[in-house]
Amino acid sequence: MSHRELIEKAAYHRRSQKEQEHERRQSKGKVLSRMTITGFKKHCSLTPVELLKPTSLSRMLVRKVHHGHYLLCRTITLAWRLTAVQTIIEDIEGAVCDLSIYNFPTMFDATTKDIDNIFPKGLILAIREPTFKPAAQGPDPLIRIDSPSDIIFVEPNSDLLRGITWKSPLPIPKPLATNSTIESYRAEGNRYFKDSQWLPAAFAYSRGLEIYPDAAVLLLNRAEAYLRLQFFSAALADARRAVAASNIELSLRDKALFREARAEYGLGYFEAAKEKFLRWHETHPQDKDVEGWINRSQRRLEEMQFARYDWIGMFKESQRELRLDVADYIGPIQVTQLDGRGGGRGVVATKDISVGELLLVSKAFVCVSESDLSSKETRMSVDMLSSTLNTPTQSATVSRIVQKIYGNPAFHDFVFHLYAGPDYDPPPCSYPPILPEDPIPASPLRPNLTIDAGRLEAICTYNCFEPVPLLCQDFPPDHDVNAVNPTALYLLPSLLNHSCGSNALWTCIGDVMIIRAIAPISAGTEVTLPYTSTMSSFAERRQKLQKHMLSECDCWLCEENRKDGEEVLRLRDSLVSQLMGGRLRAMPLTRLKEFEKQLESTYSTKSLSLRPELSLLHTAIAERLSSTGTVNAIQGALRQYIKALACLGFSVVSDGQASTRMSSSKSKTHMTKALPIATDRIPATAQLPQHIITIMLRMAQQYLSLGDQHNSAGWIQAAQWVSKTVVGGDGQFFMIVYSHILEHFDLQSFARKVLLV
Numbered sequence: 001m002s003h004r005e006l007i008e009k010a011a012y013h014r015r016s017q018k019e020q021e022h023e024r025r026q027s028k029g030k031v032l033s034r035m036t037i038t039g040f041k042k043h044c045s046l047t048p049v050e051l052l053k054p055t056s057l058s059r060m061l062v063r064k065v066h067h068g069h070y071l072l073c074r075t076i077t078l079a080w081r082l083t084a085v086q087t088i089i090e091d092i093e094g095a096v097c098d099l100s101i102y103n104f105p106t107m108f109d110a111t112t113k114d115i116d117n118i119f120p121k122g123l124i125l126a127i128r129e130p131t132f133k134p135a136a137q138g139p140d141p142l143i144r145i146d147s148p149s150d151i152i153f154v155e156p157n158s159d160l161l162r163g164i165t166w167k168s169p170l171p172i173p174k175p176l177a178t179n180s181t182i183e184s185y186r187a188e189g190n191r192y193f194k195d196s197q198w199l200p201a202a203f204a205y206s207r208g209l210e211i212y213p214d215a216a217v218l219l220l221n222r223a224e225a226y227l228r229l230q231f232f233s234a235a236l237a238d239a240r241r242a243v244a245a246s247n248i249e250l251s252l253r254d255k256a257l258f259r260e261a262r263a264e265y266g267l268g269y270f271e272a273a274k275e276k277f278l279r280w281h282e283t284h285p286q287d288k289d290v291e292g293w294i295n296r297s298q299r300r301l302e303e304m305q306f307a308r309y310d311w312i313g314m315f316k317e318s319q320r321e322l323r324l325d326v327a328d329y330i331g332p333i334q335v336t337q338l339d340g341r342g343g344g345r346g347v348v349a350t351k352d353i354s355v356g357e358l359l360l361v362s363k364a365f366v367c368v369s370e371s372d373l374s375s376k377e378t379r380m381s382v383d384m385l386s387s388t389l390n391t392p393t394q395s396a397t398v399s400r401i402v403q404k405i406y407g408n409p410a411f412h413d414f415v416f417h418l419y420a421g422p423d424y425d426p427p428p429c430s431y432p433p434i435l436p437e438d439p440i441p442a443s444p445l446r447p448n449l450t451i452d453a454g455r456l457e458a459i460c461t462y463n464c465f466e467p468v469p470l471l472c473q474d475f476p477p478d479h480d481v482n483a484v485n486p487t488a489l490y491l492l493p494s495l496l497n498h499s500c501g502s503n504a505l506w507t508c509i510g511d512v513m514i515i516r517a518i519a520p521i522s523a524g525t526e527v528t529l530p531y532t533s534t535m536s537s538f539a540e541r542r543q544k545l546q547k548h549m550l551s552e553c554d555c556w557l558c559e560e561n562r563k564d565g566e567e568v569l570r571l572r573d574s575l576v577s578q579l580m581g582g583r584l585r586a587m588p589l590t591r592l593k594e595f596e597k598q599l600e601s602t603y604s605t606k607s608l609s610l611r612p613e614l615s616l617l618h619t620a621i622a623e624r625l626s627s628t629g630t631v632n633a634i635q636g637a638l639r640q641y642i643k644a645l646a647c648l649g650f651s652v653v654s655d656g657q658a659s660t661r662m663s664s665s666k667s668k669t670h671m672t673k674a675l676p677i678a679t680d681r682i683p684a685t686a687q688l689p690q691h692i693i694t695i696m697l698r699m700a701q702q703y704l705s706l707g708d709q710h711n712s713a714g715w716i717q718a719a720q721w722v723s724k725t726v727v728g729g730d731g732q733f734f735m736i737v738y739s740h741i742l743e744h745f746d747l748q749s750f751a752r753k754v755l756l757v
């Protein structure tokens with residue numbers, strides 16, 4: 001395309017984006033769908049620009065990474081956004097081409113105004129080791145940048161411009177001229193800041209700092225902009241540099257102290273943060289705000305050191321806000337080298353652990369939910385590594401992680417030392433890495449870190465979770481078939497290997513993952529989690545585990561399933577598919593019972609194994625019988641519920657019997673306080689405890705309708721035990737989390753008597 005055609009194309013895209021923004025403001029316009037491809041290797045430069053040689057478009061070959069070179073160019077049009085930020089650049093010889101910038105911080109759903117504040121027309125860039133590649137559409141090649149660390153924003157006083165003459169005359173440089181004062185940079189930054197444009201504000205302060213590196217006022221203002229962006233390690237570096245500046249005014253020193261403390265809090269250095277908040281409080285006793293910070297720091301320290309979590313408070317907060325303010329807790333576990341596991345590491349118990357013991361509480365490094373994304377734009381991506389279609393939340397995760405690392409270089413290794421699959425060098429054998437003692441300063445003009453977007457995509461493929469948070473939702477749940485689960489990257493939880501019949505389970509309150517033991521684990525034994533839902537069939541599990549090369553999973557459950565034989569497994573799957581899609585509810589009872597017999601006959605081992613497919617059928621039959629309302633039918637329903645629980649791996653030890661019950665396991669006999677289930681372990685099917693708790697509470701309701709308070713109480717206690725063992729919290733927590741189910745079964749006042757009085 002000619003120079004003119006490219007400019008016309010840019011103008012067309014700009015107009016389209018503006019029109020879409022206008023329609024959105026008026027709540028009109030269609031939903032835009034965008035599709036990208038992820039999971040292929042991408043170059044990112046490791047070499048500082050000073051060590052690279054200049055090149056130009058005429059010397060660049062297509063389908064090539066230009067190692068050892070950088071391209072000096074300037075934007076000659078206003079930019080627009082598709083999946084990436086798009087613009088047109090011209091090099092010093094006057095040659096033009098498209099530029100696509102992926103994963104640039106804050107640009108994921110940026111408006112034209114946001115884009116113009118970062119990528120205005122006339123901006124000079126140096127692109128480190130550019131990739132020149134054919135465009136997906138159209139004949140002309142483009143330059144594609146995947147890692148924002150490959151872009152250097154070139155200032156008018158930069159050494160890179162020395163001796164350079166541009167073929168076309170340069171416009172008046174948009175960044176202020178070199179003779180600008182500290183005050184003029186401060187004023188420009190503050191203008192953006194007042195408009196909540198935190199990154200453009202940080203750019204403006206950074207431009208001033210290029211000329212006046214010790215200007216405390218610019219450092220402190222940039223620290224505040226960074227805090228708003230949650231760039232905590234960059235904020236900490238600036239606040240500390242400001243304090244170190246000679247002749248800093250007392251009022252600025254004060255500000256620096258407070259900003260340093262907030263940055264330390266954001267980084268999880270709660271002890272240091274609390275100490276600084278206390279110091280600030282001494283000189284500002286009237287400041288109520290700081291009292292809140294001191295209390296919060298203290299609470300985080302108690303969570304971190306003693307696992308003292310306010311489960312109820314966390315749950316209530318999670319109903320309003322997905323991302324919770326909570327500290328991580330590491331229980332009796334440690335990462336160790338484990339051969340034969342991709343990545344070569346795993347997690348083992350450091351002492352004998354009992355059922356329900358808290359092993360780990362971990363806040364998501366990044367968590368993206370559907371509500372974080374624009375309802376007017378759907379982004380999906382095809383992941384070449386797993387050959388699956390990524391959901392919109394999965395597709396958004398990489399950009400969010402890039403943004404967080406960009407502003408928190410201290411976290412780089414915590415993410416990049418996770419397993420990236422067989423196509424990348426193995427990660428180090430230990431984890432977590434050591435946090436650098438001093439915060440790493442960051443300037444958006446010249447990022448001093450490397451973010452390998454290709455490796456990061458692979459890390460997400462092999463490590464991301466879909467944390468479905470505990471929800472106090474309507475009952476029966478009003479399933480939205482189009483609802484998309486959140487996607488999140490957790491750090492330490494990513495080190496746990498898989499087993500379908502795991503000895504630990506994870507659940508989430510908001511974006512906080514809680515991992516508890518569901519079986520006794522002896523010291524030195526590996527702790528595992530199920531990577532797939534244990535409610536899924538063998539075939540579904542096998543398919544989901546393919547990307548981990550675990551389709552031949554050697555856990556006891558898969559071994560057991562395999563014993564049934566391929567033919568029987570196929571028959572089972574075909575029976576199950578006949579029951580799905582709401583057909584269970586519509587089927588007459590006699591037909592359901594026929595299916596029950598057929599499905600039962602597909603399991604060769606009837607005693608120990610999990611039979612989740614059959615549990616659904618038993619539950620459906622039980623529901624049908626309960627609705628009849630006769631005593632016989634209710635008793636029949638209760639027998640079916642017990643069968644359903646057995647299929648889910650519970651051993652029902654003494655339903656309808658005396659008050660002190662015995663539960664026997666192979667290893668020992670366990671005395672429980674009137675619980676009708678064995679409590680020596682909990683099956684991995686309790687991953688989504690709501691399903692099991694619903695069955696138990698339904699049984700409690702049925703017993704109550706028969707006037708059997710004793711057994712009703714037993715099942716309420718059993719449900720609460722499942723909740724406590726898998727998630728945590730006491731009777732009160734249970735009453736709050738499951739209030740809708742209790743209300744639906746009219747069990748609230750009885751449950752209160754059983755659990756709280």
Ligand SMILES: C[S@@+](CC[C@H](N)C(=O)[O-])C[C@H]1O[C@@H](n2cnc3c(N)ncnc32)[C@H](O)[C@@H]1O
Nearest residue numbers: 341342343344345419463494495496497498548
């Ligand atoms: C989230 S990582 C788990 C931690 C990883 N082992 C490490 O060293 O960082 C997931 C990868 O671990 C390996 N893995 C997990 N469970 C495994 C198992 N049961 N057997 C063999 N490899 C396993 C697979 O390569 C999988 O893709």
